[in-house]
Structures are given as C-alpha cells and as structure tokens.
Amino acid sequence: SQTIHQWPATLVQPVGSPLSLECTVEGTSNPNLYWYRQAAGRGLQLLFYSVGIGQISSEVPQNLSASRPQDRQFILSSKKLLLSDSGFYLCAWCRESYEQYFGPGTRLTVT
Amino acid sequence: SQQGEEDPQALSIQEGENATMNCSYKTSINNLQWYRQNSGRGLVHLILIRSNEREKHSGRLRVTLDTSKKSSSLLITASRAADTASYFCATDPSRDDKIIFGKGTRLHILP
Numbered sequence: 544s545q546t547i548h549q550w551p552a553t554l555v556q557p558v559g560s561p562l563s564l565e566c567t568v569e570g571t572s573n574p575n576l577y578w579y580r581q582a583a584g585r586g587l588q589l590l591f592y593s594v595g596i597g598q599i600s601s602e603v604p605q606n607l608s609a610s611r612p613q614d615r616q617f618i619l620s621s622k623k624l625l626l627s628d629s630g631f632y633l634c635a636w637c638r639e640s641y642e643q644y645f646g647p648g649t650r651l652t653v654t
Numbered sequence: 655s656q657q658g659e660e661d662p663q664a665l666s667i668q669e670g671e672n673a674t675m676n677c678s679y680k681t682s683i684n685n686l687q688w689y690r691q692n693s694g695r696g697l698v699h700l701i702l703i704r705s706n707e708r709e710k711h712s713g714r715l716r717v718t719l720d721t722s723k724k725s726s727s728l729l730i731t732a733s734r735a736a737d738t739a740s741y742f743c744a745t746d747p748s749r750d751d752k753i754i755f756g757k758g759t760r761l762h763i764l765p
Contacts, residue, residue: 575751586742586757587697594751602752633696642687643744643753645696 545570549634549646557654562607562621564649566634569615574636576617577643578609581631593617629653658686658743658756666762673730675759677743678723684746686719688728691740691758700728700741730761738763 546569556562568574575594579587589602591609599609606625610618617634629652635643661676677686685704689697703710703719703726710717716729730737740758747754 577753579755584760587755589752589754592752600751631694635697637753641685642699642702643689643697644699648694648696650694 545636545644547634547636547644547646549632549649551649552647553650553652555652555654556624558626559623562619562624562628562651564619564632564634564651566617566619566646567615568617568636571615571636571638573614574638576611577635577637578617578619579633579635581633581648583630587633591619624653626653658745658754660741660743660756660759662759663757664760664762666764667733668764669733669735671733673733673737673761673763675728675741675761677726677728677756679726679743679745679756680724681745681747683721686717686726686746687744687753688715688717688726689742689744689755691742693739697742733761733763735763735765737761 548567577592578590580590581587593599593611596611607621632649634646637643658677658679667673685702687702688700690700691697701712701717703717714731719726740760742755742758744753744755
C-alpha cells in the first residue's frame, strides 16, 4: 500500500531563517506531487506541483521554492522566511489527477 | 485562483440530522471530489464524481453534480459526532494536472 510522509511535524523558525520541508511517498511510482499551504481555518492554497523529476510548476510567486530530486521526494524550501509564511503545509500525491492522498502536514510558525 | 466555493462556510446540526453542503465552481471539469479534514490533520478523500455522472453514493454520503449549474452537493445522512470536520470540494479543471480546492465548510455535530 502507498504511504506519504512529511517531516517535521511542527517547526518554529525565526524570520529570515531558511526552511526545508520534506515529503516522501512509498509504494507508488511517478506520482504527481503537490505542496499546499493552509492558513488557520481557511482553505488550501496550491503552492507547487510536479508531474516528474525536475518538473516543478509554481502557482504563487513568493519566497518559497520546490524541488523534486527523486521520483518520490518533494522538498519545499525558502532562503529567508517571512512572518506570512506561517501556516499548515500539506504534501499530497495522486495519479492522473484522480483522488489525492495527503500527508499529515507540517505546522510552521515563523516568529 | 479559487475554483470551488463551498456553502455554507459553517454548519451546526444535531446528531442524527442530515447535513448538506454545496459547492460551486467556475470552469469545465473532468471530475469533482469531496474531502474531509479533521482539525490539524491532512485531508482524506471521500468521494469522486465524474463530469458525466449525476449522483453517487458511498455509505452515508450522497453526492450530486449538476454541470449545467456548475454545482455539487454533499449530503451526510444520520450525522454522528465523529462527522465533525471541515469538508472541501476539489475540482479537476480540464486539460490540467492541478486540483483546486474550495475554502471548505466547517461542520459541527451537536450531541
């Protein structure tokens, strides 16, 4: 069966510090991968998606970036965090735009 | 950009009653999905309805889709306390690898 992992689960970082969130998928190959951000009590904002290694589509211009160094690994990064980067970050995978499977999320607080 | 819009934003009902949530979207779609999110967790896929389907059932869930009105509804029958969660619709715009989520309906089942 397929599983999706995200880490860390929670993170508190000062403004201006770098960020690296990792997402890995097991039990499937060549998945579509997605990064979302969810503000408290709000909907999901699509940040990046990838249909293959090295293929990244950015939805929102901001100080975040994403990379897919391996087929089942998706990394969200920032060189300098802003207060507005605080939120709940969710990674998801799917095949051929059918149902998405979400990881447990990372709660990021920028102080 | 927001594709789906759920209505109402919040809903409180007594346990045992039926809960109905609506979703409207803007562009043509391949399919529409409903997801559930418990507080602080990732989203869980509930049901997918294709653009050529009008109604679909899964246990206590009933989903309808009206492509002429660009709208869908999710009905949860005989609600239980465990149904308390946020519910999101997500659409798969044609010829696209993205899935766009609405802002969600917060459902609270009162004991």
